[in-house]
Amino acid sequence: MRKIKLIRSPIEYARNKYLKTITYSFLVILYLPIINLIFFSFNDSKRNIVWRGFTTKYYEKMFDNQILFDAFSNSLTIAFISTVISTILGLSTAICLWKFNFYLKKYYDLALIFPIVIPEICLGVSMLVFFNFISWPNFQIWPLSLSSIIIAHVSFIFPFVAIIIRSRLSILNNEILESGTDLGATNFQIIKFIIIPFLKPAIIASFLFAFTLSLDDFVVTFFTSGPNSVTLPVKIYSMVRFGITPEINAVSTLLLLIIIISTYFVIKFLTKKNRAFIK
Amino acid sequence: MANSWSVKNKLFIFLLVPGLAWLLFFFILPLIIIFSMSFGQKIDIIGVEYSWSLHNYIRAFDGIYFITLFKSVIISSITTLLCLLVAVPVVLYISFSSTRMKSILLISIMLPLWTNLLIRTYSLIAILRTKGHINSSLEFLWDSSNHLFNFLNLANYNIFSNSFTPLNLIYNNFAIILGLFYIYIPFMIIPIYLVLERFDRNLLEASYDLGANHIHTFFKIILPIISPAIISGIILVFIPCLGTFIIPDLLGGADSQMIGNIIERQFKSANDWPFGSSLSFLLIYMTIIIFAVRYIYTKLYSKLHIRMDI
Amino acid sequence: MNHKNKISRRRFITGSSAFAVGLTLNPFKLFANSENNLNFYNWDDYIGENTLSDFADQTGIRTKMDFFADNDELFSKLREGNPGYDIIVPSDIYVEKMIKAGMLDKIDHEKIPNMTNIDRNFLNPVFDPSRAYSVPYMWGTVGIGYNIARVKGKPNSWSSLYESEKYSSNISLLSEATTVIGIGLKYLGYSLNSTNIKEYKEVEELLIEQKKHIKVFAEDNGQDLLASGEVVLAQEFNGDVAQLMLEDSNISYIVPNEGSIIWEDCLCIPKDAPNKENAHKFIDYLLGAKTGADLADYIQYATPNKEAKDLMGLDYIKNPAIFPTDEIIKVCENQIYLGEEIGQVIQDSWTRILAS
Numbered sequence: 044m045r046k047i048k049l050i051r052s053p054i055e056y057a058r059n060k061y062l063k064t065i066t067y068s069f070l071v072i073l074y075l076p077i078i079n080l081i082f083f084s085f086n087d088s089k090r091n092i093v094w095r096g097f098t099t100k101y102y103e104k105m106f107d108n109q110i111l112f113d114a115f116s117n118s119l120t121i122a123f124i125s126t127v128i129s130t131i132l133g134l135s136t137a138i139c140l141w142k143f144n145f146y147l148k149k150y151y152d153l154a155l156i157f158p159i160v161i162p163e164i165c166l167g168v169s170m171l172v173f174f175n176f177i178s179w180p181n182f183q184i185w186p187l188s189l190s191s192i193i194i195a196h197v198s199f200i201f202p203f204v205a206i207i208i209r210s211r212l213s214i215l216n217n218e219i220l221e222s223g224t225d226l227g228a229t230n231f232q233i234i235k236f237i238i239i240p241f242l243k244p245a246i247i248a249s250f251l252f253a254f255t256l257s258l259d260d261f262v263v264t265f266f267t268s269g270p271n272s273v274t275l276p277v278k279i280y281s282m283v284r285f286g287i288t289p290e291i292n293a294v295s296t297l298l299l300l301i302i303i304i305s306t307y308f309v310i311k312f313l314t315k316k317n318r319a320f321i322k
Numbered sequence: 323m324a325n326s327w328s329v330k331n332k333l334f335i336f337l338l339v340p341g342l343a344w345l346l347f348f349f350i351l352p353l354i355i356i357f358s359m360s361f362g363q364k365i366d367i368i369g370v371e372y373s374w375s376l377h378n379y380i381r382a383f384d385g386i387y388f389i390t391l392f393k394s395v396i397i398s399s400i401t402t403l404l405c406l407l408v409a410v411p412v413v414l415y416i417s418f419s420s421t422r423m424k425s426i427l428l429i430s431i432m433l434p435l436w437t438n439l440l441i442r443t444y445s446l447i448a449i450l451r452t453k454g455h456i457n458s459s460l461e462f463l464w465d466s467s468n469h470l471f472n473f474l475n476l477a478n479y480n481i482f483s484n485s486f487t488p489l490n491l492i493y494n495n496f497a498i499i500l501g502l503f504y505i506y507i508p509f510m511i512i513p514i515y516l517v518l519e520r521f522d523r524n525l526l527e528a529s530y531d532l533g534a535n536h537i538h539t540f541f542k543i544i545l546p547i548i549s550p551a552i553i554s555g556i557i558l559v560f561i562p563c564l565g566t567f568i569i570p571d572l573l574g575g576a577d578s579q580m581i582g583n584i585i586e587r588q589f590k591s592a593n594d595w596p597f598g599s600s601l602s603f604l605l606i607y608m609t610i611i612i613f614a615v616r617y618i619y620t621k622l623y624s625k626l627h628i629r630m631d632i
Numbered sequence: 633m634n635h636k637n638k639i640s641r642r643r644f645i646t647g648s649s650a651f652a653v654g655l656t657l658n659p660f661k662l663f664a665n666s667e668n669n670l671n672f673y674n675w676d677d678y679i680g681e682n683t684l685s686d687f688a689d690q691t692g693i694r695t696k697m698d699f700f701a702d703n704d705e706l707f708s709k710l711r712e713g714n715p716g717y718d719i720i721v722p723s724d725i726y727v728e729k730m731i732k733a734g735m736l737d738k739i740d741h742e743k744i745p746n747m748t749n750i751d752r753n754f755l756n757p758v759f760d761p762s763r764a765y766s767v768p769y770m771w772g773t774v775g776i777g778y779n780i781a782r783v784k785g786k787p788n789s790w791s792s793l794y795e796s797e798k799y800s801s802n803i804s805l806l807s808e809a810t811t812v813i814g815i816g817l818k819y820l821g822y823s824l825n826s827t828n829i830k831e832y833k834e835v836e837e838l839l840i841e842q843k844k845h846i847k848v849f850a851e852d853n854g855q856d857l858l859a860s861g862e863v864v865l866a867q868e869f870n871g872d873v874a875q876l877m878l879e880d881s882n883i884s885y886i887v888p889n890e891g892s893i894i895w896e897d898c899l900c901i902p903k904d905a906p907n908k909e910n911a912h913k914f915i916d917y918l919l920g921a922k923t924g925a926d927l928a929d930y931i932q933y934a935t936p937n938k939e940a941k942d943l944m945g946l947d948y949i950k951n952p953a954i955f956p957t958d959e960i961i962k963v964c965e966n967q968i969y970l971g972e973e974i975g976q977v978i979q980d981s982w983t984r985i986l987a988s
Contacts, residue, residue, distance in 0.1 A: 283701055284853075285872070
């Protein structure tokens, strides 16, 4: 029997040897620091620079650490609120700039890039001076004390969202929109039923991005934070002098674990529902 | 055809106003304050005199700031290029994978973003430093090979010298580029993926049917369509890289000063906010000039095109 | 077909986000803004393990601690007005800068009876005569942390860092311009607080020449480089090296013969502090003998509190990485604030050094 040679379609890029090696080596390189991080969360050393032995005591210490917990909850709250606001603002701005041609459009386009151009420290200082200038009150009650941080975060995050969504919009087929108009939809309906579902992956992606941008931000947060609004990156950055203890590695590992587990369940839940309907 | 809707309706206002209002009040206004500060002068310790003089800009035109700016542009460009060269193959692979693999791969790429930047960079240091993981493993291999050769009585050939010189992977520009690559690669991957996911496969099939090879297809079909996404990716990577200072601080060596570091120092230890503002604004002016050039170029290009059609 | 699916998916997402929001909206925080508060802005890990809780037990005042990473951050944050802190911990030069800029409130010594616990030598420093605005907290020196195994003999001269290629690519200096250039001045035999521009030029040329042998200008983590074996000699603050010495017996610390900087961290009350009374009570509490001893024991820095020092063991008092000997103190100087023009000379010089 002659061996039948499988002819691969050239379009199946996922079978391409070169692309496969590049992708998987990239993933390996990407995860080396993460694996190191997880290992060193079990390190028996306060400075956590050299491996000195195995211990789980920093996991126990982490649960006792009230300051760490406060910083963590502050970071999550700020990230959540600023992400929601940034996504809404970025989405509306992206659709508006893509569809409409108005008088000062190119200047608005340019101005939208400025929050990305400006060095973070300059932005932080300008927000500090600005809030003093307009005498933004120093709220002492908890969620409002984070207001200045949230405002500053939204200012530099929503342009990122706008740019990501616009890149997705660049591939939107206009014929679909035309057919919508032909079938009698108003512009508002076109947005709601055609554009937004089309943008769903972009919205999810920019939501996740905005979340991490806010969660990780140190410079702008530092300048706009008041008392009792310590965030996790500010706390970690201030630990550099005396050593970043393995507690922080432990927190990061735990967070990663939570995310992996919850995404697993979300995907499983969603695909299960889909499968039930295909049957 | 994209910009076809009329501006005279409520929808436009509804979409435009939130973003515009926020940008104006919570960004442009603070920016104006800093802008006027860049024309000001520092008096005493914390006083700023808004004297509307070009003093700071004249000082910024000293050679040293331009050298550093140039160096920062080079490092940012290399980082952006590296991100691009890695992002495109990876995205091609992912977007043509099965649905299940797609989600897994995408999540795997986004997951490291959820660890704190500083911790990730410290882990990177632990890998790259002189006694870090890479050098230790290489040293282990070196010594094992030496033992092997000794065992096989090939020591006389002196293939591997006795002492292992570790690779110099950190506290230099290489480490800075690698560190920036780590942080910004998702910013290049996501816009390109969002476009490639909806890419019309029929175009590719048509191209292959007509006899084109991979490279031809890529450059003539895929690349033009994803070029807006590539531009977005470049904006999201190159520009923040210019102003970065944390990565050069942590991973850079004695001569790895970037313009971001100089600006940071003006706002902190040098305590010269007017000068720091003027340096920051130099970056903004640079961006304006690049956009202006691009705008003029596209205008000229379309004018030429129309003339050629006629 | 997808209608039912959409609803349940939407419900799931709203449910989980509500859960996430509920998790982050820590209910305890909403009720935590009680009356007796104190906002403490401090370096990280620069307080004893139980100091704040013991203080709360003793006085009923709840202390909330925020963190900054270096003096410049503290200064730039407070520059445009106090965001609500009651106690801050700047170092010597910054105390002087803040006094001159009007950022500090006077301390009422009547409310701090424990001031008598402080060693006489610290009662009248050059940056704050008669302690009108500050109270000493911890002090120390800047010296060389080194790896005993890999360094020949004792590096008792700054030349091993500033003018020698012996340990090329295995040395690190600090990254603070005033500190590095100041010690350069000491090495060349000039005063730490020189105002002679020519002397600064000399140091600049020295450093530009030496730069090719310097591995990195470490921002406060020179001890990490020592610990990982990246460098064998590191210019560092004594306390940082002392903490490393607890974990690694291969490391030692020395202050070179040419002399060095004696630094001091102080407790100050910024202007417009909301809880001034509590601030004074806290300072008085920290100056107590027992509290001072607990602080010294945990932080392992040199305490200016002589009553606290008497309560400590010999391994603390005799540790050269914590307390410098008298001969060393003689050749060291306190850094003083030299004014904005010299400050700018130093900063421009530093930019040139880093860019060369």
